[in-house]
Amino acid sequence: xxxxxxxxxxxxxxxxxxxxxxxxxxxxxxxxxxxxxxxxxxxxxxxxxxxxxxxxxxxxxxxxxxxxxxxxxxxxxxxxxxxxxxxxxxxxxxxxxxxxxxxxxxxxxxxxxxxxxxxxxxxxxxxxxxxxxxxxxxxxxxxxxxxxxxxxxxxxxxxxxxxxxxxxxxxxxxxxxxxxxxxxxxxxxxxxxxxxxxxxxxxxxxxxxxxxxxxxxxxxxxxxxxxxxxxxxxxxxxxxxxxxxxxxxxxxxxxxxxxxxxxxxxxxxxxxxxxxxxxxxxxxxxxxxxxxxxxxxxxxxxxxxxxxxxxxxxxxxxxxxxxxxxxxxxxxxxxxxxxxxxxxxxxxxxxxxxxxxxxxxxxxxxxxxxxxxxxxxxxxxxxxxxxxxxxxxxxxxxxxxxxxxxxxxxxxxxxxxxxxxxxxxxxxxxxxxxxxxxxxxxxxxxxxxxxxxxxxxxxxxxxxxxxxxxxxxxxxxxxxxxxxxxxxxxxxxxxxxxxxxxxxxxxxxxxxxxxxxxxxxxxxxxxxxxxxxxxxxxxxxxxxxxxxxxxxxxxxxxxxxxxxxxxxxxxxxxxxxxxxxxxxxxxxxxxxxxxxxxxxxxxxxxxxxxxxxxxxxxxxxxxxxxxxxxxxxxxxxxxxxxxxxxxxxxxxxxxxxxxxxxxxxxxxxxxxxxxxxxxxxxxxxxxxxxxxxxxxxxxxxxxxxxxxxxxxxxxxxxxxxxxxxxxxxxxxxxxxxxxxxxxxxxxxxxxxxxxxxxxxxxxxxxxxxx
Amino acid sequence: xxxxxxxxxxxxxxxxxxxxxxxxxxxxxxxxxxxxxxxxxxxxxxxxxxxxxxxxxxxxxxxxxxxxxxxxx
Numbered sequence: 001x002x003x004x005x006x007x008x009x010x011x012x013x014x015x016x017x018x019x020x021x022x023x024x025x026x027x028x029x030x031x032x033x034x035x036x037x038x039x040x041x042x043x044x045x046x047x048x049x050x051x052x053x054x055x056x057x058x059x060x061x062x063x064x065x066x067x068x069x070x071x072x073x074x075x076x077x078x079x080x081x082x083x084x085x086x087x088x089x090x091x092x093x094x095x096x097x098x099x100x101x102x103x104x105x106x107x108x109x110x111x112x113x114x115x116x117x118x119x120x121x122x123x124x125x126x127x128x129x130x131x132x133x134x135x136x137x138x139x140x141x142x143x144x145x146x147x148x149x150x151x152x153x154x155x156x157x158x159x160x161x162x163x164x165x166x167x168x169x170x171x172x173x174x175x176x177x178x179x180x181x182x183x184x185x186x187x188x189x190x191x192x193x194x195x196x197x198x199x200x201x202x203x204x205x206x207x208x209x210x211x212x213x214x215x216x217x218x219x220x221x222x223x224x225x226x227x228x229x230x231x232x233x234x235x236x237x238x239x240x241x242x243x244x245x246x247x248x249x250x251x252x253x254x255x256x257x258x259x260x261x262x263x264x265x266x267x268x269x270x271x272x273x274x275x276x277x278x279x280x281x282x283x284x285x286x287x288x289x290x291x292x293x294x295x296x297x298x299x300x301x302x303x304x305x306x307x308x309x310x311x312x313x314x315x316x317x318x319x320x321x322x323x324x325x326x327x328x329x330x331x332x333x334x335x336x337x338x339x340x341x342x343x344x345x346x347x348x349x350x351x352x353x354x355x356x357x358x359x360x361x362x363x364x365x366x367x368x369x370x371x372x373x374x375x376x377x378x379x380x381x382x383x384x385x386x387x388x389x390x391x392x393x394x395x396x397x398x399x400x401x402x403x404x405x406x407x408x409x410x411x412x413x414x415x416x417x418x419x420x421x422x423x424x425x426x427x428x429x430x431x432x433x434x435x436x437x438x439x440x441x442x443x444x445x446x447x448x449x450x451x452x453x454x455x456x457x458x459x460x461x462x463x464x465x466x467x468x469x470x471x472x473x474x475x476x477x478x479x480x481x482x483x484x485x486x487x488x489x490x491x492x493x494x495x496x497x498x499x500x501x502x503x504x505x506x507x508x509x510x511x512x513x514x515x516x517x518x519x520x521x522x523x524x525x526x527x528x529x530x531x532x533x534x535x536x537x538x539x540x541x542x543x544x545x546x547x548x549x550x551x552x553x554x555x556x557x558x559x560x561x562x563x564x565x566x567x568x569x570x571x572x573x574x575x576x577x578x579x580x581x582x583x584x585x586x587x588x589x590x591x592x593x594x595x596x597x598x599x600x601x602x603x604x605x606x607x608x609x610x611x612x613x614x615x616x617x618x619x620x621x622x623x624x625x626x627x628x629x630x631x632x633x634x635x636x637x638x639x640x641x642x643x644x645x646x647x648x649x650x651x652x653x654x655x656x657x658x659x660x661x662x663x664x665x666x667x668x669x670x671x672x673x674x675x676x677x678x679x680x681x682x683x684x685x686x687x688x689x690x691x692x693x694x695x696x697x698x699x700x701x702x703x704x705x706x707x708x709x710x711x712x713x714x715x716x717x718x719x720x721x722x723x724x725x726x727x728x729x730x731x732x733x734x735x736x737x738x739x740x741x742x743x744x745x746x747x748x749x750x751x752x753x754x755x756x757x758x759x760x761x762x763x764x765x766x767x768x769x770x
Numbered sequence: 771x772x773x774x775x776x777x778x779x780x781x782x783x784x785x786x787x788x789x790x791x792x793x794x795x796x797x798x799x800x801x802x803x804x805x806x807x808x809x810x811x812x813x814x815x816x817x818x819x820x821x822x823x824x825x826x827x828x829x830x831x832x833x834x835x836x837x838x839x840x841x842x843x
Contacts, residue, residue: 008806009843358842401805401841716821718795718814721785727823738829760829761837764822766815767799 030341038085040284064111072142080249095295106311132214136242139256370551370586391479419659430499432462438507443655445646508552550620589622651695782814
């Protein structure tokens with residue numbers, strides 16, 4: 001199977017990422033959009049968190065508009081509400097909860113009413129009548145008027161002020177007058193001083209489609225006719241009325257809201273119980289981390305209410321409850337600016353698109369798959385699973401461009417081909433153990449690998465074989481299942497040849513991947529060193545170090561503890577940081593981020609090493625390398641154990657050379673095999689600044705040699721007479737490599753000095769070539 | 771797509787010589803191809819051996835940006 005065949009934008013394959021249920025099940029774990037506790041506790045659905053935020057900004061009019069939106073008589077609400085929101089405020093746990101009703105009053109007092117008439121609304125055909133006055137019927141009459149029903153409101157009072165006063169006796173004279181004025185301005189036909197009798201009701205009801213009444217009217221005229229608890233419709237009289245005989249302010253206003261919904265259903269000829277959605281107070285699933293909330297006391301509200309400044313001060317105490325546990329710790333999520341639920345939906349849609357731009361491809365490939373979100377999220381959201389599934393889906397539907405992961409995949413094949421080594425210990429056909437150092441160890445710290453193998457082979461009984469290659473994690477991260485399976489086949493067959501020995505891994509990712517592959521326990525070299533003691537010559541390190549746990553060790557407390565035991569025996573003094581152990585962050589190598597999104601990978605490494613200016617120690621070679629690349633002093637524990645400091649981080653070409661040199665050294669010195677190297681007859685000089693460009697542009701020295709070899713063998717080049725530079729190119733696989741160079745004759749052999757290099761993936765030809 | 775359309779054109783500067791054939795490059799009709807899409811362009815090429823020259827600023831500029839767009843199509 002050709003794993004490196006480019007995709008075609010003309011292939012239209014599609015496979016659903018998840019069933020709709022599977023998608024919903026995942027999305028529902030994210031509680032970012034859950035209402036704050038104060039919001040959820042309000043049966044009217046007032047978003048108190050938002051109202052408080054407005055006040056904190058000094059936007060009192062916006063806050064007032066929120067109140068006017070939820071009830072026609074906001075003064076009645078803010079002075080009479082029993083405020084369940086205040087009781088559930090999380091600040092009560094660390095001090096005093098926010099005085100939300102006092103802030104609502106401040107919003108009414110300091111905010112300006114909305115001006116303008118709003119949109120032109122046409123009156124509805126169905127007419128409504130409301131009999132009798134209590135807070136419920138008053139609110140419902142206004143509610144129905146807002147809904148554009150022509151409303152007739154029969155009351156016993158003689159004027160608006162006494163009507164409001166009877167419904168809300170707790171209001172001050174001033175507020176009474178204001179609410180009365182508001183009532184008069186509403187489009188309601190109020191029949192004052194009406195004689196509220198059953199006769200009146202019977203004679204008038206035929207003129208109306210919707211009829212409602214104060215609860216006292218219902219009880220007197222139709223004793224025993226109780227309103228339905230959900231629709232508030234009384235079965236005999238067909239009157240809408242409040243549920244309780246003596247509702248409190250919030251209940252009365254909430255019942256008016258519910259009765260308004262029933263009125264709509266009746267007007268539409270529907271069952272009043274249908275399509276009502278969620279009504280009333282509810283439990284919020286929101287999680288709020290209170291560990292950093294500063295305890296504070298309520299700003300006392302004077303009789304005349306808060307002044308603007310006092311209201312702003314009280315509002316500023318609000319911690320604006322929200323769950324951002326995953327985002328707080330994850331550089332990837334911070335970079336996307338999205339929370340997991342919305343990110344999941346966008347990834348799902350991205351995978352679903354057949355034609356057009358797949359805008360989330362880079363995002364899908366920028367997750368390090370480290371699993372930190374699963375630990376930080378109160379509900380265990382697993383963004384890694386979703387990104388990995390999306391990658392596999394994209395590969396299987398040929399939507400994954402090779403450009404994202406090709407370099408890493410070729411590097412994996414290099415590890416398992418040219419640089420691969422699988423041998424039993426000299427003198428053994430089958431071994432009790434096999435050492436599996438991992439591809440990055442050989443690339444970054446080859447001396448430590450050489451010494452580690454020599455040490456294990458010398459000290460362990462029963463023979464220690466060696467398999468130096470890639471465990472397949474790279475293919476897994478890239479979503480390339482078929483390549484992983486080929487790697488699995490190779491490793492299983494090599495293990496079989498060695499007599500299926502106990503694997504000793506030196507890399508947490510290899511350990512995890514191989515355990516899944518063979519379905520048996522893989523030991524870490526740290527376990528062996530703890531059991532058998534340190535080798536002679538191990539370096540003692542007396543400066544304090546920060547331990548960075550590998551993201552592959554997340555959830556593996558035994559591994560984390562074994563490493564600390566090992567560093568203890570080395571005499572290291574460890575400083576533990578908060579984001580460690582199961583909470584650890586990825587260095588940017590995981591999930592192949594460093595190949596796809598270099599800037600993000602840099603930020604990840606910086607985030608891991610942000611805490612203190614102390615050297616970092618890790619037990620994953622990729623972490624060691626990435627921290628050093630960001631200019632941090634970092635080391636792998638094996639560099640200390642085997643007194644084999646790896647020095648400056650190698651570039652991409654040195655990583656390959658290190659692996660080849662390690663293989664040669666092992667073959668020559670451990671297995672006494674002769675290795676023949678063929679050198680070209682010419683010399684290639686790569687100055688340091690050009691080597692840096694090669695590293696940045698992911699061009700290997702091997703590619704440079706191949707371009708020069710092709711030119712040397714008679715290939716074409718462009719000679720620029722102005723600069724004196726030659727430019728030649730070579731197509732290798734899916735990439736065309738270009739070199740700028742000079743050619744000097746030094747003795748018989750040519751010397752090529754490389755001056756620049758670049759590449760592109762597009763193929764180019766003249767239009768006459770086929 | 772018609773054969774007459776040219777998406778991008780690079781002049782062949784006089785100082786560019788094909789080192790193999792010893793003759794100056796000429797502006798030539800060429801094609802970029804990627805993921806089953808092709809774009810007619812005009813690039814300096816050797817009239818004899820057909821070696822097409824893609825300058826660095828073109829490769830890392832326009833070519834790279836078109837590659838990225840196509841990769842996510």
